[in-house]
Structures are given as C-alpha cells and as structure tokens.
Amino acid sequence: MIRKTLCTAMMIGFLAAALPTQAQDAREIVQGAIDNWRGLSSYGEMTMTIHRPSWERSMSMRGWTSGSKKSLIRVTAPKKDAGNGTLMVDNNMWSYAPKVNRVIKVPSSMMGQSWMGSDFSNKDVSRADDIVDQYDHTLLATDEIDGHTVWTIQSIPHEEAAVVWGKEVLEVRDDYVLLEQEFWDQDGVLVKTLKTLEIGKMGGRNIAIRQRMSKVETDDEWTELSVQSMEFDIEISDNTFTRSNLQNPRD
C-alpha cells in the first residue's frame, strides 16, 4: 500500500516536473492567440474571397463576437448575397437567407459542410476555440523571425474529441498573432493550411488582416479572408445575438 502510494506520488511528481510547464505554456499560447483575435468582444468588417480555377467571388461582411460562445456574421455585399447571416450561440448555429425569409438551424448533418461555399466548414466557423480544450498542446520549437519570437505548437486532439484531424500545427508570434495553422490527417499528410499573409494593427492590437485557407490536394483553390476594420472590447448588446436580430437587423 505504502509502496503504491509512494509510487503514485513519485509519478505525479515526475509528471509535474517534466510535462506540465511546457504543456501549460503551449496551451496558454493557443488561448492567447484566440483571445487576441477575438477579444472580450469584437466588431469587424471583412471581405471573404473564394477562389476556384474557373471563377472567383468576393463577399463583404460584418461580424460581431461576444465572449467565446456568441457570434453573428452578416453579408453586406454583393447585393445577391446581402442579408445572408449566420448566428452562433453556444454550439448551435442558425443561418438566415432573406430570399426564403427563414431562420434555419444548421443541423448536425451540415456542420461538416462548407460555410457559404468557402473552404471553411461550418464547424471551422462555429467551433474555433474547441482547439484549446479538446487538444493536447506541445511546444515544438521557438524561433526568432524578424525580431519576433515565433512558437510552433503541435496540437493533437483527444481520443474522443469530435475532431477528424490527426494533428494541427500552429505557428504563433509573440504578440499572439496566429501565423499559420496546418491541418494534418491521421496518416501524417497535410490536408489544408490557414496562412496569415498580412499583419496589421487594428483596434489597438496586431492581428492577421489577410488570411488564406487552402487545401493541399487541390491546386489553385483557396478562400481568403481580409479584414478592413476591427474593434475590440466594445459594448455589444446581448440582443445582437438573437434569432430575431439575425432575421431583422436592428443596426
């Protein structure tokens, strides 16, 4: 009994000494990157460009977020798509299209499908911060690039996490700007990459203002998200994140 206790104690001690500081760091970095991108609350205007070999189209939209569980995105241009919106509260997602004048709850069956025709899936959009809790993070490398420290973090999903990826690799700069996010499958093949192409100062902090999601297997297909303006930690009424506001914008 005593031996067993001792043994356990030693193991805990060992684990505490070896792993956690690093793991904790890595996790904090990931959390920091997400917080930096979103703040306590945020309001932004952005353009999403979907590029395919034979066509390309752009959509302008506005987005509000509050905390980690609420966000609303509304398309403003082109005219054809204006008014389309997506509301996310907790893990639920609703979409609204003015043409049918209906708020539709996005069923679980559609979570894996593409969001507004882009290379982002509904899940990518609605569950961005699952990555903190549902993955184990390890710091792979710390580099100096252009006077900034850049952390490379490998995140492996928990056994039962609702994540299909084998691992994700994140590069985060010391001002918590996410430089790159790679999605690897379980055979160790890179499937898609979210790359930051431009960094700028908006709303008082450095953020990625142009990001591109591209699939590795299909050339010349990507979705780019560029931010025109962004404000952080502003007052946003809870009424913003309601289905009625999704359907009948009040601002």
Added chain:
Amino acid sequence: MNQFKMILRLAWRNLWRNHRRTLIMIAAIVIGAWSMIFMTALMRGMVDDMVADGISVLPGHVQIHHPDYRDDPTIANVIAPPSGELLEALGGAEVVAWATRVRVPAVISSERDTRGVTLVGIEPLRERDISFVAGDVVEGEFLTSPDDRGLVIGRKLVEKLETGLGKRVVVMSQDQENEIADRGFRIVGIFESKLAQYEEGFVFAGETVVQKLLGVGDQISEVAILGSDYRNVETLFRSIEAAAGDGVETLPWNEIDSYLGSMLAVMDGFVIVFIVVVFLALSFGLVNTLVMAVFERVREIGLMLALGMTPRSILGQIVTESVLLLIIGLVIGNVAAIATIEPLKDGIDVSIVGEGMEMMGASSVLYPALYLKDIVMANLIVIILGFFASLSPAWRASKYDPIRAITKV
C-alpha cells in the same frame, strides 16, 4: 381390372406407334416441368435470401419500439429497456435471441468526406446472435462490450471516407434537446455485407457509449427478438406483444418491413401463376398432339367401336395415353430439374446484373432453393390440368359413329 390392363397396354403401344410424335411431346413436357421447377427454385432462393438478409441485417423477427419511432426514428422516441414481464417473456423457449439497440440517424466525417449514416448502439454479445455484423467483420475486431469505445463500419464507407482501420472519425447526431452531440470514435472493425447499402449506411458502436453521447440514460430505441422460423412468427409475436404492454409498439418483421413481408406473400402467389402460365403454353401442345393422334386414327377407333369396345373404354384409352405421356415427361423433367439445381446449390453468380439486384435488396449471388411443396405443386398442376386438357379429344373420339368412322377416307 382386366379391362384397365388392356386399355393400359393399348395406350402404351399406341404411344410408341408414332414414336417421333410422342418423343416431341415428351420433350415439351420435360422442358416445361424443368423450367417450372428450376425457375421456382431460383425465385424462392432469391426471396429467401432477401428475407434472410433483411432480417439478419436489422429487424429481428419481432421488434418493440416507441409508438412514434417508426415515423420519426430519432432519439426523442426511446423506450425503457425490457424489465419484469417482458424480460421473462424474452427468456421464453420461443425466443432464440434478443438484443436492445439505440438507433439514430447520424453523420460520420473523416478528414476528407462527410456522409449520412445510421448509428446503431448495440450490445455486442447479444447482437452477435441476431444480426450479420459480427460474423462479417473482415478486418479488425467486432465490439466486445456495450461500453466499447470503438466503431465498426462497412468496407464501402471506409472507402468513401478515405479512412481506415485504427483511424479516428467523428460521429455527429442530435440529443434529446436537439443539440448537436458529437464524438470521436476509433474504427476497430470493418465489415463486409452482401448488400452495398448496408456497408455504406450503418455504423455500429457500443450501446452505453451511444446512450451517453445522446444523453438518454439507459433508454433504447428498440428491442429486436429472433424466433426460430421467419415464416412463422405469429406465436412469438403474440407472446411478446402481451408481455410488452400498451405503451410500446410491438410488430412482427413483415409489418416492420412491409416491402419484405408483401414480397414474400406475392412470391407465393406468383409461383402458382408462373406454373400455370408455363402449363398453359404446354397444354396447347398436349391437346394438339392428342387431337392429331385422334384424327389420324379415326378409322381405327371406328373399327374398335364396331368390334364392341364401349365409348367409355375409348375415352379411357385416350386419356390414359395422355396421362402416360405426362408421367414420363414429368419424371424426366423432375430428374433434370433436380440434377441442374443440385450443382448450383452453392450459388449462381449473377454479379453482371448484380447492381440492379442489390437495389431490390437481393444479393448478387443466387442460391436456388428447392422446396418439396413446389415440386409437388408443379407436378400436380401438370397432371390435373393435363388430364382435363386431354378430355376434349378423348370425348370427341368416344362419340364417333362407328360406320361413319370406318368409311372415312
């Protein structure tokens, strides 16, 4: 008796007097009998296979559901696991095996694809005795217990998802509050099924794991019960229905899968129709041959009548001729049919047209099934209808006026 012997001898000799005509007629009967029995066996085999597959794939012979489950097979319509009286009935002698399942529509996704499936939470040990999955796992292993965290999926689905044994996939469904419930599963087993739709459409996980995922406690979607014979589930159904009570819906398989049920009923009728149709074609040949035989022998029949043979004996003789013909033909036909079916018992591969068959729910290998009752029925129908068909020429022959008949050129 003596007279009958004489008639029989006369009939037999008459048959072989024009042996070419007789042989052609026998050949027609042989082919007719052979095709009746052979085709019936094929159809029977196909239907048996479909029903057996259909039952083994999921229904069980009798099932208990929430009354609304069949209209809306979601997690909202669950029932409590069997207890008390029902549990006792399930232990009865009529029940070969039973199992509970949680069965809901779900979405499965890998890194590269997303597909709609039916997620089935099973009790692996009980399920082994009922459905097809356990025996058909070709790679990896079947689940071992209700809280096994693995997932067993079909070969085709693995290909569609571009995943493989030992990899993780995400299964998504809705819980009772319509919230998204999802979870990662590791694929521990891959099964193959004769029917592509099952390989693509069903994934199996431990029952407890699925219940936890969907937040339904120990409630289940269905109880599936296997009896000894799928053609006779009435008594089993009655006893289970009485024990299960009013709150739930208890149904035999032929009402759950009414397509399969009516298929079986239609089949039984169809076999008779088929045999009769084949016989109708055959009977024209038979009647024609006999009429010819009578016409050819008008003078001879007249002579026999003049010598004192009664019209009844004439009638008897011609009918005997045709019955002899039929018997010879049938014996050869039966032997030929059995001889063709025997070597094909292991299955006829019709995979060239297999895809169409699978859409109907039949597999691409046909196993002919020979039933004694089908053989007896085919033979009886041919003999009886043949007898009546030969009555008309025989009747006409017996009605000849002897003098006119003899003098006929």
